[in-house]
Amino acid sequence: MLKVLKSGFYTTIQDLGRFNYRTMGVPVSGAMDNYTVSKLNMILENEEDAAVLEITMTGPTVLFDEPTHIALGGAEMSATLNNEPIDNHKIYKIQDGDILSYGRLEKGFRAYLAVKDGFSTEKVLGSRSMFFPITNKRHIADGAVVPYEVNKAFEPKISKYKVDSLLGTTSLEVYRGPEFNLLHDRQLEQLFGTDFSVAKENNRMAYQINERLSEHQFSMLTSATLSGTVQLTPLGKLIILMKDGQTTGGYPRILQLSKKAIAILSQKKSKDKITFKLL
Amino acid sequence: MNTYPISIRPFGLQAILIEWPNEVEKAILDDIICYMDQLKSHLDAAVWELVPAYNSLTLIKKDIPVDFSEFSEQLKRWYGEKKLGPSRDRFLWRLPVCYDLDFGIDLEDVAEKMQLSITEIIELHTKAEYIVYGIGFLPGFMYLGGLPASLEVPRKKIPRLKVERGAVGIAARQTGIYPQESPGGWNIIGNCPVPIFDVTKTPPCFVNVGDRIQFYAISRASYQLRTIEGEVGIYKVEKMKLDA
Numbered sequence: 001m002l003k004v005l006k007s008g009f010y011t012t013i014q015d016l017g018r019f020n021y022r023t024m025g026v027p028v029s030g031a032m033d034n035y036t037v038s039k040l041n042m043i044l045e046n047e048e049d050a051a052v053l054e055i056t057m058t059g060p061t062v063l064f065d066e067p068t069h070i071a072l073g074g075a076e077m078s079a080t081l082n083n084e085p086i087d088n089h090k091i092y093k094i095q096d097g098d099i100l101s102y103g104r105l106e107k108g109f110r111a112y113l114a115v116k117d118g119f120s121t122e123k124v125l126g127s128r129s130m131f132f133p134i135t136n137k138r139h140i141a142d143g144a145v146v147p148y149e150v151n152k153a154f155e156p157k158i159s160k161y162k163v164d165s166l167l168g169t170t171s172l173e174v175y176r177g178p179e180f181n182l183l184h185d186r187q188l189e190q191l192f193g194t195d196f197s198v199a200k201e202n203n204r205m206a207y208q209i210n211e212r213l214s215e216h217q218f219s220m221l222t223s224a225t226l227s228g229t230v231q232l233t234p235l236g237k238l239i240i241l242m243k244d245g246q247t248t249g250g251y252p253r254i255l256q257l258s259k260k261a262i263a264i265l266s267q268k269k270s271k272d273k274i275t276f277k278l279l
Numbered sequence: 280m281n282t283y284p285i286s287i288r289p290f291g292l293q294a295i296l297i298e299w300p301n302e303v304e305k306a307i308l309d310d311i312i313c314y315m316d317q318l319k320s321h322l323d324a325a326v327w328e329l330v331p332a333y334n335s336l337t338l339i340k341k342d343i344p345v346d347f348s349e350f351s352e353q354l355k356r357w358y359g360e361k362k363l364g365p366s367r368d369r370f371l372w373r374l375p376v377c378y379d380l381d382f383g384i385d386l387e388d389v390a391e392k393m394q395l396s397i398t399e400i401i402e403l404h405t406k407a408e409y410i411v412y413g414i415g416f417l418p419g420f421m422y423l424g425g426l427p428a429s430l431e432v433p434r435k436k437i438p439r440l441k442v443e444r445g446a447v448g449i450a451a452r453q454t455g456i457y458p459q460e461s462p463g464g465w466n467i468i469g470n471c472p473v474p475i476f477d478v479t480k481t482p483p484c485f486v487n488v489g490d491r492i493q494f495y496a497i498s499r500a501s502y503q504l505r506t507i508e509g510e511v512g513i514y515k516v517e518k519m520k521l522d523a
Contacts, residue, residue: 023414024414024476024482025458134418175292178290221303224294224330226291226339229291246415247415253290
């Protein structure tokens with residue numbers, strides 16, 4: 001068991017997400033920075049859908065009460081194991097009673113804690129990803145316990161893995177969205193020639209952008225949306241849907257982020273800069 | 280059943296958007312559902328999700344890119360081979376609503392705006408049969424078409440930060456049920472005690488796109504009984520099979 005002594009700002013359990021329930025309006029959910037999580041699960045030789053902790057802005061303090069192996073990744077958050085600084089993308093052996101805690105956010109926005117064989121909380125509709133009210137908790141609270149299986153036979157083949165960090169990247173690769181063609185020249189110029197900044201309204205559902213494009217009056221029938229869909233509101237506001245984003249929407253879908261661009265954006269916080277690059 | 284000029288376009292690398300003419304029309308929705316059911320026999324359900332709504336069908340492939348040019352040709356061929364007529368049973372669901380003023384917190388306001396009595400509002404709202412054109416926005420939230428013109432009241436100027444779970448609202452040409460507590464700008468005229476979405480049930484949402492909904496008024500006492508049934512999961516929803 002992992003005992004959560006302090007939960008941090010917004011800590012959740014995430015895996016690859018929940019599939020086959022979109023037709024009922026259930027968001028996919030899953031780790032925001034899936035690029036990082038797939039690397040962590042790979043070095044721990046886990047299944048790709050092994051569940052991790054997603055840690056936002058300020059990290060938790062957790063106590064392990066059974067031996068295992070862990071690896072951290074994503075945002076740099078001054079993590080320590082029994083008060084000794086530890087690195088991202090490196091496997092650490094954990095003993096009963098070890099305490100992992102996080103300090104200052106140095107770079108990025110979301111950090112991940114992966115454990116050998118993943119966290120073994122109950123699956124709801126095929127996934128462990130927390131999303132209220134599909135799961136009965138929104139996030140992990142102070143004092144919570146998070147189970148994991150003990151794997152005594154595990155001997156890591158790799159102890160450290162070099163990962164190309166996406167934390168400093170500001171350019172988001174995008175495809176044309178279904179309503180891309182309604183954009184006129186002025187809006188296209190704005191879209192691909194502006195250094196945009198992330199608004200304070202940013203979370204697992206959506207990232208809003210501070211700068212606006214010119215207004216439009218295009219109206220469309222509600223249709224499916226995806227993680228990474230960039231919507232344009234009539235007032236010219238850009239809303240980028242993320243992993244907990246709604247499954248349908250009525251705003252024009254002007255762009256679609258690549259998978260990697262979703263991971264890059266999920267490491268951005270309020271006021272961080274981004275640009276769009278059309279593929 | 281008609282065949283429409285459909286457009287097939289990529290939506291990112293992992294999804295394909297198929298669109299029908301830009302109309303809210305039962306015949307279009309029927310054609311989409313018919314095609315979707317046929318696609319389900321060709322596509323592996325473990326890899327593909329199919330999302331119908333109003334005039335579109337979106338095919339989403341789990342985690343694997345799609346070869347668009349090849350696949351879109353195949354999709355066109357399948358559309359050409361589409362069988363006629365409905366491919367599965369569809370239902371009319373009868374859902375209870377308590378229009379008590381404690382739940383219908385905007386009923387008096389709507390009555391004044393629309394120059395109707397509260398009894399007339401309830402009669403109009405329960406007489407109509409609504410078509411489910413899509414499910415989205417929240418788990419179990421149905422986009423219902425077919426609201427009588429005399430109930431077309433604008434959204435509230437200032438949305439509420441909190442609308443109760445089960446709240447039944449009307450706004451512009453739409454009506455619907457908030458399946459969970461949520462912010463919302465619709466005019467609230469009642470509350471439905473039946474959980475539209477319940478993770479403990481298989482499937483968690485009993486309604487499918489293409490089904491129909493009709494509301495019927497219940498008393499406060501009946502509402503309370505049904506709420507308890509909902510909480511312990513023993514509720515039954517009245518349904519009727521629809522003719523083709």
